[in-house]
Amino acid sequence: MKAVRITSTGGPDVIRVEDVASPKAGPGEIVIRAAAIGVNFIDTYHRSGLYPVPTSTGLGLEAAGIVEETGEGVTRFKAGDMAGFCSGPIGAYAEAHVVPAARAVKIPAGIDAAVAAASMLKGMTARYLLKRTFPLAPGDVAVVHAAAGGVGQIAVQWGKHLGATIIAVVGSEAKAKIARDLGADYVVMSSADIAKDVRALTGGVGADVVYDSVGKDTFQSTLDSLKPLGMFVSYGNASGAAPAFEPGVLAAKGSLFFTRPTLFTYTRTPELLQETADDLFDAIATGIVKIAPPTRYALADARKAHEDLEARRTTGSLVLVP
Numbered sequence: 001m002k003a004v005r006i007t008s009t010g011g012p013d014v015i016r017v018e019d020v021a022s023p024k025a026g027p028g029e030i031v032i033r034a035a036a037i038g039v040n041f042i043d044t045y046h047r048s049g050l051y052p053v054p055t056s057t058g059l060g061l062e063a064a065g066i067v068e069e070t071g072e073g074v075t076r077f078k079a080g081d082m083a084g085f086c087s088g089p090i091g092a093y094a095e096a097h098v099v100p101a102a103r104a105v106k107i108p109a110g111i112d113a114a115v116a117a118a119s120m121l122k123g124m125t126a127r128y129l130l131k132r133t134f135p136l137a138p139g140d141v142a143v144v145h146a147a148a149g150g151v152g153q154i155a156v157q158w159g160k161h162l163g164a165t166i167i168a169v170v171g172s173e174a175k176a177k178i179a180r181d182l183g184a185d186y187v188v189m190s191s192a193d194i195a196k197d198v199r200a201l202t203g204g205v206g207a208d209v210v211y212d213s214v215g216k217d218t219f220q221s222t223l224d225s226l227k228p229l230g231m232f233v234s235y236g237n238a239s240g241a242a243p244a245f246e247p248g249v250l251a252a253k254g255s256l257f258f259t260r261p262t263l264f265t266y267t268r269t270p271e272l273l274q275e276t277a278d279d280l281f282d283a284i285a286t287g288i289v290k291i292a293p294p295t296r297y298a299l300a301d302a303r304k305a306h307e308d309l310e311a312r313r314t315t316g317s318l319v320l321v322p
């Protein structure tokens with residue numbers, strides 16, 4: 001079967017598509033034949049070496065498709081079920097992948113495989129950020145960075161549903177329109193003085209929470225955008241890793257809270273994983289969250305998908321189709 005491999009870390013050109021042996025399900029595992037494969041920013045960190053991985057590896061953490069084989073002891077899935085995974089093991093950019101059944105989720109009828117692959121990792125992330133890390137309540141003011149991106153589009157819609165005022169930060173006018181159409185109350189351009197704009201929009205008070213996926217470039221503006229006792233949620237590195245800092249900075253800015261959460265921690269048990277997935281699929285089924293049709297690339301064009309994602313050319317989600 002065809003699968004993406006990298007043998008060294010670096011730019012998108014390290015991505016190769018190779019013929020590899022088809023996977024077999026060991027005890028507790030299932031093989032999922034991918035109908036669609038999710039492309040996520042974290043895949044670029046694995047490829048570039050920002051998040052260290054062994055140097056001969058596949059890429060990708062997320063796919064949706066049909067269960068082809070179940071290993072000994074697996075009771076939750078049977079061949080023919082629609083299932084997906086979004087926390088690895090790494091190697092999802094392939095026609096089929098073997099995953100521990102405990103890390104797979106059932107995909108309900110009515111959720112199409114491409115929608116599932118476009119939304120599991122990004123939507124479950126939005127879900128834990130908005131409902132667990134800093135649970136949004138009516139009246140809260142939340143800043144959502146990269147608001148027209150994969151996680152961002154879902155977070156804007158879900159945040160509005162939870163009653164928050166959403167200040168969306170985006171990198172272009174086209175992305176501003178997307179954020180507005182999704183219901184964002186205000187849009188701030190990332191080229192502007194973000195903290196100044198957030199303060200102006202909040203009567204000088206600042207935001208209750210900033211969901212910051214940009215990292216390095218927005219670290220200071222996020223600190224300057226929060227109100228006293230506000231929450232800095234640093235959950236991504238699209239511009240590079242956020243810098244190390246002295247805890248005293250949080251005191252000086254008004255007894256701020258700081259967290260660096262991961263989806264894996266919030267879905268660390270099969271129960272937490274399925275609960276998070278079910279809440280997301282319910283939000284999609286009931287229209288709380290609408291998933292824009294993902295941009296599709298052939299599996300063989302994984303390199304192009306990475307190039308587009310890192311060049312900020314994309315909106316919404318990207319999927320690879322084997």
Ligand code: NDP
Pocket residue numbers: 039040041042121122125146147148149150151152169170171172175190213214217235236237238239240261262263264309310311312313314315316
């Ligand atoms: P996106 O679709 O959001 O793409 C990234 C976006 O970041 C770009 O489109 C761009 O939007 C913005 N951006 C700002 N600065 C840069 C830069 N220098 N280079 C590239 N992009 C930049 O990707 P995803 O939805 O896949 O992921 C969003 C973020 O969420 C990532 O940082 C990812 O690592 C993080 N994440 C974290 C998880 C966690 O649990 N901690 C889980 C899932 C994702 P614009 O042009 O509008 O500025």
